[in-house]
Amino acid sequence: MILLLGASGYMGAAFAHELKRRGRQFIPVGRKDADYTRFDSLLAYLRATKPEFVINSAGYTGKPNVDACEQARADTLQGNTLLPQTIAHACAAAGIPWGHVSSGCIFSGAKIVENGEVRIEKDLTKPEARAVVEKFPDRIKGFTETDTPNFSFRDGPCSFYSGTKALAEEAVAGIGQSYIWRLRIPFDEFDQSRNYLSKVQRYAKVYDNVNSISHRADFVRAALDLWERRVPSGVYNLTNPGFVTTRQVVALIEKVLKPERAFQFWENDGEFYRLGAKAPRSNCVMDVSKLLAAGVSMRPVWEAVEHSLKNWRPEKTST
Amino acid sequence: MILLLGASGYMGAAFAHELKRRGRQFIPVGRKDADYTRFDSLLAYLRATKPEFVINSAGYTGKPNVDACEQARADTLQGNTLLPQTIAHACAAAGIPWGHVSSGCIFSGAKIVENGEVRIEKDLTKPEARAVVEKFPDRIKGFTETDTPNFSFRDGPCSFYSGTKALAEEAVAGIGQSYIWRLRIPFDEFDQSRNYLSKVQRYAKVYDNVNSISHRADFVRAALDLWERRVPSGVYNLTNPGFVTTRQVVALIEKVLKPERAFQFWENDGEFYRLGAKAPRSNCVMDVSKLLAAGVSMRPVWEAVEHSLKNWRPEKTST
Numbered sequence: 001m002i003l004l005l006g007a008s009g010y011m012g013a014a015f016a017h018e019l020k021r022r023g024r025q026f027i028p029v030g031r032k033d034a035d036y037t038r039f040d041s042l043l044a045y046l047r048a049t050k051p052e053f054v055i056n057s058a059g060y061t062g063k064p065n066v067d068a069c070e071q072a073r074a075d076t077l078q079g080n081t082l083l084p085q086t087i088a089h090a091c092a093a094a095g096i097p098w099g100h101v102s103s104g105c106i107f108s109g110a111k112i113v114e115n116g117e118v119r120i121e122k123d124l125t126k127p128e129a130r131a132v133v134e135k136f137p138d139r140i141k142g143f144t145e146t147d148t149p150n151f152s153f154r155d156g157p158c159s160f161y162s163g164t165k166a167l168a169e170e171a172v173a174g175i176g177q178s179y180i181w182r183l184r185i186p187f188d189e190f191d192q193s194r195n196y197l198s199k200v201q202r203y204a205k206v207y208d209n210v211n212s213i214s215h216r217a218d219f220v221r222a223a224l225d226l227w228e229r230r231v232p233s234g235v236y237n238l239t240n241p242g243f244v245t246t247r248q249v250v251a252l253i254e255k256v257l258k259p260e261r262a263f264q265f266w267e268n269d270g271e272f273y274r275l276g277a278k279a280p281r282s283n284c285v286m287d288v289s290k291l292l293a294a295g296v297s298m299r300p301v302w303e304a305v306e307h308s309l310k311n312w313r314p315e316k317t318s319t
Numbered sequence: 320m321i322l323l324l325g326a327s328g329y330m331g332a333a334f335a336h337e338l339k340r341r342g343r344q345f346i347p348v349g350r351k352d353a354d355y356t357r358f359d360s361l362l363a364y365l366r367a368t369k370p371e372f373v374i375n376s377a378g379y380t381g382k383p384n385v386d387a388c389e390q391a392r393a394d395t396l397q398g399n400t401l402l403p404q405t406i407a408h409a410c411a412a413a414g415i416p417w418g419h420v421s422s423g424c425i426f427s428g429a430k431i432v433e434n435g436e437v438r439i440e441k442d443l444t445k446p447e448a449r450a451v452v453e454k455f456p457d458r459i460k461g462f463t464e465t466d467t468p469n470f471s472f473r474d475g476p477c478s479f480y481s482g483t484k485a486l487a488e489e490a491v492a493g494i495g496q497s498y499i500w501r502l503r504i505p506f507d508e509f510d511q512s513r514n515y516l517s518k519v520q521r522y523a524k525v526y527d528n529v530n531s532i533s534h535r536a537d538f539v540r541a542a543l544d545l546w547e548r549r550v551p552s553g554v555y556n557l558t559n560p561g562f563v564t565t566r567q568v569v570a571l572i573e574k575v576l577k578p579e580r581a582f583q584f585w586e587n588d589g590e591f592y593r594l595g596a597k598a599p600r601s602n603c604v605m606d607v608s609k610l611l612a613a614g615v616s617m618r619p620v621w622e623a624v625e626h627s628l629k630n631w632r633p634e635k636t637s638t
Contacts, residue, residue: 039408039494074472074486077396082490085401089358089408153393167393171401175358 002026003051005036005087006058010186010194011101014220015057022224027051037078039086046094053227054098056087062161064193067278069161080164085171092176097233099179099223104212104239105159106149106166110285111141122150124210124283125269133210133245140243142212142287145235151282159279169235177233181223184239184286185213189308191315197308198315200249201257205264207272208246209283212239215304225296236294237286240301249305256309321345322370324355324406325377329505329513330420330535334376337539346370356397358405365413372546373417375406381480383512386597388480399483404490411495416552418498418542423531423558424478425468425485429604430460441469443529443602444588452529452564459562461531461606464554470601478598488554499554500542503605504532508627510634516627517634519568520576524583526591527565528602531558534623544615555613556605559620568624575628 002019006012007028019026027049029036034045036058046054060079062068069076084100091098109122112132118141121129132139143150151158152166172178187196196213200206222238250263266272273280288298299307321338325331326347338345346368348355353364355377365373379398381387388395403419410417428441431451437460440448451458462469470477471485491497506515515532519525541557569582585591592599607617618626 040411043412073482074489077400077472077486078489081396082400082404082486085404086408089405089412092359093362093408093412153396163392167396167401170393170397 001049001051003046003049003054004028005054005056009057009059010192011183011216011220012057014216015055015224018217018220018224037083037086039090042086042090043093046090046096051096054087054091054096055223056084056098056100058083059101060161060164061194066159066161066281069159069164070279073160076160076164080161081168081171084168088172088175088178091178095176097177097179097227099181099227100168100172101223102169102180102182102235103162103165104143104182104184104237104284104286105162105282106152106169107143107147107284107286108151108158108282110210110243111143113139113141120150123269124285125208130210133243137243140210140285142237142239142243142285144287145237145290151280151284157280159281161279162282173235179223179226179233180235181219181226182235182237182239182286183214183219184284185211186216186219187213187305187308188216189311190313197249197253197305197312200246201253201259201261205266205276206246206250207276207281208265209281210243210245210285211283212237212243212286213301213305214239215299215308218298218304222291222296222298226291226294229295231294231296236291237288238291238298239286239288240298240304241288241292242301243285244301244305252305252309256306257312320368320370322365322368322373323347324373324375328376328378329511330502330539331376333535333539334374334542337536337543341543356402356405358409361405361409362412365409365415370415373406373410373415374542375403375417375419377402378420379480379483385478385480385600388478388483389598392479395479395483399480400487400490403487407491407494407497410497414495416496416498416546418500418546419487419491420542421488421499421501421554422481422484423462423501423503423556423603423605424481424601425471425488426462426466426603426605427470427477427601429529429562430462432458432460439469442588443604444527449529452562456562459529459604461556461558461562461604463606464556464609470599470603476599478600480598481601492554496552498542498545498552500538500545501554501556501558501605502533502538503558503603504530505535505538506532506624506627507535508630509632516568516572516624516631519565520572520578520580524585524595525565525569526595526600527584528600529562529564529604530602531556531562531605532620532624533558534618534627537617537623541610541615541617545610545613548614550613550615555610556607557610557617558605558607559617559623560607560611561620562604563620563624571624571628575625576631
């Protein structure tokens with residue numbers, strides 16, 4: 001039996017759906033069932049229910065967006081750093097492996113291969129970097145699980161949200177059997193406020209950058225596959241192989257969904273951060289070689305994006 | 320036997336000295352002996368050594384002062400929030416009571432009794448509040464252990480340091496048998512950079528405000544007395560009863576130590592924060608009724624300050 005913490009959230013719902021699909025027994029744990037934010041009560045609950053695995057999909061992402069985390073620092077730290085540390089400790093004390101939904105947003109940029117040398121470029125909006133992205137995409141490489149986060153409290157500036165996610169990875173790394181699954185910008189065919197493809201359509205102005213992204217169902221399948229294959233615990237990047245630019249995504253939205261609206265873009269980073277955002281945003285490319293080497297696959301990113309748009313389910317508007 | 324974590328620090332040294340004075344067996348634990356920042360290794364160490372009590376005097380205070388914590392956010396969170404949570408979890412799992420050096424700096428201001436009503440004044444530099452401090456000091460009341468911190472991430476603005484200390488109290492409260500000892504601005508007769516009476520003498524300009532403060536040896540004695548009396552675990556304010564203004568402290572320094580220098584003060588808060596400090600500073604009055612009701616006493620603050628100055632031991636200057 002598997003315990004699913006944070007089952008009512010955006011990622012938690014996807015885990016619940018996939019566990020059902022696989023016919024796996026699981027208990028969705030809400031805070032009413034057990035205060036899993038407190039070590040004593042979580043440990044007692046683990047000892048009483050004896051799960052074979054624990055999934056933490058709870059976290060604090062900020063509403064309406066990550067800017068809200070800049071002010072809600074206690075809740076952001078509690079939800080994204082103290083909570084995973086508590087779960088890691090309780091699972092270690094009970095001898096139970098567990099997995100944590102982390103984030104690739106602790107990185108900024110990508111690696112660029114030039115003349116056989118690899119350099120890290122934190123800002124992919126720079127014209128030189130953008131030219132490589134568009135003309136020589138195979139020269140763009142992602143961050144691996146052995147790279148040190150470069151969008152964190154230790155290597156700033158970063159958003160407060162990203163800082164707390166990076167610190168959580170440090171806090172749980174090597175504690176018992178901890179799986180750290182790095183998600184990036186979830187999307188799928190179900191239109192709703194947390195879906196990247198919905199966000200892009202709802203922004204008054206779109207921010208163009210370069211990112212690896214994660215199809216929600218592909219992500220939870222890969223996370224569960226890793227556990228079912230009993231691969232060694234540790235960090236795994238779980239994004240669909242490849243990367244997208246927001247302009248490319250918008251072009252596909254226009255082609256497939258044929259929306260009535262015309263899309264406008266922020267002129268540049270200066271305008272975006274002056275008018276559209278407060279906290280710095282992570283935009284980055286991830287490497288998924290470790291995932292693939294573990295025998296788990298995710299669809300290429302464009303296959304997943306195109307499939308989502310071709311099967312688009314608009315959110316029902318309330319009347 | 321007692322485990323003393325952070326034994327080499329300013330407060331750790333005082334705990335070590337007092338434990339020796341009392342003839343109590345203790346082990347000063349450095350990170351080389353056991354990585355007490357990691358749950359697994361700390362829990363294994365606790366199970367191997369079976370202490371009756373654990374003292375955490377480790378923390379991250381920032382050098383040369385608390386402003387450094389604004390930048391060193393990962394280390395500040397690691398040292399002041401994640402570490403105490405880890406110790407609380409390991410001690411709870413091993414069934415061992417422990418005590419944590421917290422701080423009164425999670426409060427700002429004092430309570431003022433006016434016409435039989437009590438109100439909280441966060442800024443004691445306001446002329447009206449200052450007039451009460453000087454003319455009717457018995458109308459000034461301190462914050463108790465049941466008051467909610469008002470200089471924290473939840474009730475800002477605050478310094479990053481204070482935010483992490485307040486969050487730690489939330490993280491460990493009620494976990495196993497956790498004692499939370501609130502220190503405020505340590506001082507004693509031993510001239511050195513962490514001693515408040517040394518700092519006041521070394522500042523180019525002195526910042527005048529109103530504070531409860533803690534004589535270092537009095538603090539560790541009270542902390543150990545609480546444990547030896549087996550009072551219920553929880554939060555205890557451990558400051559010398561009463562409060563001081565920096566101007567009063569400077570006047571006593573001039574009278575007792577007769578320094579050659581003349582003391583200058585910042586004109587006002589505006590000048591101090593523009594030129595002398597980055598992060599907002601906590602200045603506050605604490606109530607110690609709970610400590611006294613537990614049968615543990617600390618000297619009145621002026622007795623402790625006067626004794627320290629009359630027994631002043633200037634730091635040896637290196638040659």
